[in-house]
Amino acid sequence: MFFWIVQRDLLLAMRRRSDVLTTLFFFVIVVSLFPLSVGPEMNMLRMMAPGVVWVAALLASMLSLGRLFSNDYLDGTLEQMLLSSQSLSILVLGKALAHWLVTGVPLVLMAPVLGIQYDLPVDALFVLTTSLLLGTPVLSLIGAIGAALTLGLRGGGVLVSLLVLPLYIPVLIFGAGSVEADMAGLDYDAHLSLLGAFLLVSIVFAPWAAASSLRVSME
């Protein structure tokens, strides 16, 4: 059943390919804005690169959170999901995984390219990509809770970011921190292992919390 929901969402995403690209283009545009605003001076950009790329990734993945459940809510499929014989948490995990595959993975693949734009050394690019690889699923999982809570509310999009941003901060700190540590020559395994820990914790708790939020929102 888990693969049904993931397959369905990927099928939906492929049928509406523009959603995938808008998130990616948003990410690229935001990252390229900074050199224009801060000036092309290289070592300044190199210093800022991790923070800029991570904040842009965070905002890009939050962009599409609003639609995570609202389409299903409007056409009634969400009701069917709540009434499915499969536990709701598994279905929510599936949806978060689909969201990550559609928004998170393109960001991870695009990040090295943008890193070069910021003249990041090669091993820093590697650390950046792995940190994004570990961090973006956490963004999708925690974001699923925010999306579930603000289902069907007017102004829900803004509200999701207000609810979810404070919870993203640890991921942001250790994500950007790992790249900075690497560029400063320190070892970055501590950061990545913490990101991995966040990932495990959110895989266990976030779907359950999002499922109960869905039940509350659908009362």
Added chain:
Amino acid sequence: MDWSNWSEFLAMGGYGIYVWGSYLVTFACVIGEILLIFKRRRTLVKRYGQIFDANGEDTSYQDDKTAV
């Protein structure tokens, strides 16, 4: 700590702005919060007065959010 006169107390050893700045804002927030609750309460009691007395039994179905 005995302040010889009033103006020395106000000057607070040169840090007057910061000390009184923070105390004033704190008390402003406290008083403001209390006034807000009283205002919220007064409008509510007044509104209930109209609803219940006007027709004895509450018939007007207003959503609380819009009324207050």
Added chain:
Amino acid sequence: MLQGSDLACVRGDRNLFKAVNFILKDGGLMQVNGPNGSGKTSLLRILCGLSAPAAGKITWNGKSVRTLGEAYYSELVYIGHLSGTKDDLTALENLRISSAFSGENISEHQAVEALVDMGLGGREHLPAKVLSQGQRRRVALARLLVSKAKLWILDEPLAALDVSAIQLVKNLLERHLKENGMIVMTTHQDIDMTAASIVQLQLT
């Protein structure tokens, strides 16, 4: 056997209904009647566990629905006002996925057969967004053909259907009742159907 004991529902500030009791046995049909806004849909949503009643309890074979959770859902099919079909997916994909939700992975062939039975032959591979409202209702109702659930909860199943579809759905319901299935439904048309027991629940 589905039983509701003194159910009550509050929507916002107003209580829609109070002290609603009923018992529905195998092969029984319960029709929920009442003017618009009397809480019929709310009652159906409470019956299938989507929302909690303000008071009272619902039991399925003696056990409370709340504790049963997924076990109860696997015995139940709910078709509400919303058709539950994704516009971008074809009718076939919609049917296979919605039946997968209720745990019955049906084969492509079964799905096509069900769609043909519902009069959608030749339109299986059309995306749902090009189908009319009536056709989309047929896709939703096609789930009843493939579902093995015992309890059907249908919110105005006959709405937006043409005469032939209505007759088709009626035969479907009768067949389900004969096989000892149970149906709770709301409808504004009068249905002359034979069933082991017909319960009329009137909501004021």
Added chain:
Amino acid sequence: MAINWYKYASPASFYSLAGRMIPFFAILAFGLLVAGLYIGFFVAPTDFQQGEAYRIIFIHVPAAWMSMFLYVVMALWAGIGLAFNTRLSSMMATAIAPTGAMFTFVALWTGSLWGKPMWGTWWVWDARLTSELILLFLYIGFMSLQAAIDDPRRADKAGAIIALVGVINIPIIYFSVQWWNTLHQGASVSVTQAPTMASTMLTGMMVMVFAAWMYAIAVILKRVRVIILERERHTAWVSELNERGAL
């Protein structure tokens, strides 16, 4: 005792109980406040390091503690409301949020005013101030979520979930900010490296903490009474109270 306790769980009886308790807490809060201020300004000596500027501590630290404490209490009440479906506990959580947010704002304001004489800048990215700022975002998130949902029952439960998720994240946020702070600035002077506290300073601060506590209880009870009235409009006891003009 349990039966008695349950009696007060019903909004109607709690409404009158709270009504009787508020004056008690209000007077206590006022008394403690006056005592605290007196000790703070007239008994506590000048600090050899910071001169008179340290006197801001008498409201900064109580406010910071209260903001943290109230969030946890709010999450506790919200959790009880979610688990046992008792409307009163959820109302309590909704009543706590604004006071908690107010204390957080005060802590930030006094923190930055204290930072100015110490480091010459209004805002210093100190670990505790930053976590306080994030706590303010959590409060605002809770309040705006509840404001956006019309149906009170859904608002309570949704608020409860975000409060519980928030309270689990507070230690994580605190330690990651703490860790982040040490990485970037090395062991910078943090606001709370409180000067060696003379006993009178300490007592002054503790009195102020209790004053803040009493004040918080009084204000929260006051607000919860209003919320009870707003939510229980259709009950008999509200209209009966209204007739007697005893609202």
